[in-house]
Amino acid sequence: MSERIVVLGSGAGGTMAANRLDRELGGLGEVVVVDRDPTHRYQPAYYLHPFDHLSLDDHVRDGREYLRADVQFCEATVTGIDPNERQVTLDAGKLSYDRLVVSLGHELVGEVPWRGEPHVYPFYRPEGARELATTLDRLVARHGDGEADAVSTPARDPIATDGAGTASANAPLPAADPADPLRVVVTEPETPMSCGGAPAKAALLAEDYLADHGVPCEVTLAGPDAHVFGTGKKAKYDERLTTVFDERGVEHVPEFTVADVADGTVTGTDGRTLPYDLYLPVSPQRCPRVLTDASPLTAPDEASREYVAVDEATMRHREFDRVYALGDCTDAPTSRTAAAARKQAAALADNLTADATGRAYEATYDGFAACPLLTEKGKAILAAYDYDGATLPAVESRLGWIADLEAIPRLYWQVWLRGYLLGV
Ligand SMILES: Cc1cc2nc3c(=O)[nH]c(=O)nc-3n(C[C@H](O)[C@H](O)[C@H](O)COP(=O)(O)OP(=O)(O)OC[C@H]3O[C@@H](n4cnc5c(N)ncnc54)[C@H](O)[C@@H]3O)c2cc1C
CATH class of the missing domain: 3.50.50.60 (FAD/NAD(P)-binding domain)
Structure with a gap:
């Protein structure tokens, strides 16, 4: 046969x-x-690429x-x-x-309300991630030498699709000083999504990166759910993650569904508004x-x-x-x-x-599913669960960071992709 x-x-x-x-x-x-x-x-x-933890080109x-x-x-x-x-x-x-x-x-849904708006970085596409990296580089460089950035730094790569337009790469940089902190907004879609923890990770890594580089910022994560990460088998990880959000001053806006994006403001279906300087939407998926x-x-x-x-x-x-x-x-x-x-x-x-x-x-x-919840450079909560419930304790550890940044990418390329599938 x-x-x-x-x-x-x-x-x-x-x-x-x-x-x-x-x-x-x-x-x-x-x-x-x-x-x-x-x-x-x-x-x-x-x-990981926008916050300089891993190079997209290597992956x-x-x-x-x-x-x-x-x-x-x-x-x-x-x-x-x-x-x-x-x-x-x-x-x-x-x-x-x-x-x-x-x-x-x-498949990422192409019809999105942020199309053509400046400083929008749909990071579920590689183009959005690259463009965000370029803008963060410019922001940090400006902050370092104290000079207002002209439109001088080109995008690293051509930009395509889903609202991640050259408008973002070339737009003048927003202000960011202690009196006027950089407002970063991350939103989740109403649809199911790949890696449900990624928006929370992006919000925390953005806050960590900007604070680490001396850029004053206010970071907000908004989504349709009442919880940052989830309930049921995810509940104990959600509880820990919510504490981290509170400790770090990262705001979570629950039950928020994006209706419109214009003039630097995300408007929800219930009329609430989220003004932003940088907007990191997770694209709807299907x-x-x-x-x-x-x-x-x-x-x-x-x-x-x-x-x-x-x-x-x-x-x-x-x-x-x-x-x-x-x-x-x-x-x-x-x-x-x-x-x-x-x-x-x-x-x-x-x-x-x-x-x-x-x-x-x-x-x-x-x-079985797992999601290393990166909270800041050097720390992560390793969330893992199966049909019966959570399988790892909800602790923030350096080991979790090393596992996600050092071990897992190597295992992914060299072991798991090749069809050797056992292990953590
Ligand atoms: C931003 C982000 C962060 C993530 N972080 C994590 C994480 O930390 N940990 C984790 O475990 N998972 C993570 N994930 C999720 C993980 O990447 C996906 O769950 C995984 O890739 C799903 O594998 P797949 O084979 O179903 O789909 P994919 O890996 O997306 O592969 C689908 C393939 O189908 C091909 N294809 C689609 N349509 C057609 C067509 N009509 N004809 C021919 N080819 C087609 C595509 O080209 C693609 O190669 C993340 C995902 C994203 C987007």
Whole structure:
């Protein structure tokens, strides 16, 4: 028996699953990975790069180099999936499969109210993160020599999409002195998002970075939820994080939904206003349209949002038994993180191999997800949980920082992406 396993997406979940499958299946199957973009991005770098904790350039690599030698890469855009015909439609033609793995991630919604406004940095896109870094460099440089900055420092890279326009890169810098502190506003979208802790991390790291460089600032995080991080299994991390916000004077504005952005002010649906000098919105996110509109693989959740319908333990599709999915595009009831995708990839690969070889299932995804909540340079709260509850204590530690900045990026590139998926 030789099966063709097609993996859609070569991001975190797709690459981990493809490599693990290639190893487990041995000669029993060929693995083909499809992605429209061979570049692989380590997405946590988006909120680390602006504050000088990690270089985005070091974490944007050719993803093909992380696929095992036998795994084939097909550069193409997926435009439709027909699980009844076991066929994927690509911009380059049709591709049939024996088993399909879907890991197409989250799509950022393009229609946003901040489009074209200056000093807006949607840091869930690499362009927004780079542009924020450039502006912070200019602010710190100006503060250092006390001179008003002209529009002299060019953006490091061309800017594109989602309101992160050259308007921000070239706009005159806002004032920032003790009488007139720099107002930084971070907002969360109403939609589900990848890495739910990232907005809180961005707010705390912004405050830490600016204070550390002597730039007076007032930082605000606003979002639709009542809590900074969450309730239930996240409650004890939320409690600790809220204390950190209070201690550091970072304001949390709960139950705030962005309605409009104009003239340096974010206005909520209830009329509350948040004036800003720098605005760091988290873009709204959704399951990719190709899955919701050109495949029968999605099902609505309780908020009528469509995601790929998987069994939360096996990662097999709930209706189509030769289809499996993992990562941000699924409705597995856990946080959308690379940490979750790693454990999902392990269970998925084992179960797909069991299906292909007629063995019984042995692997189960337990809902594991993790989010190192970076609070300031040198400190982090390591939040981790599974379907049963929290698994680590809610303590701020240097170890958490070292784990997230030193250990995890190396493990990600050199171990986990290559399909070796056990460990913390
Ligand atoms: C700012 C930010 C910070 C984060 N921080 C953390 C963190 O600290 N810890 C953590 O564990 N996780 C973090 N995450 C989340 C983590 O990056 C994601 O959960 C993870 O990448 C999901 O993997 P995935 O395979 O589902 O999607 P992705 O890694 O996004 O991969 C999806 C792939 O599908 C491809 N694709 C999409 N549509 C098509 C199409 N139509 N045709 C062809 N190819 C297509 C894309 O090009 C992409 O390569 C963060 C995310 C962001 C944005």
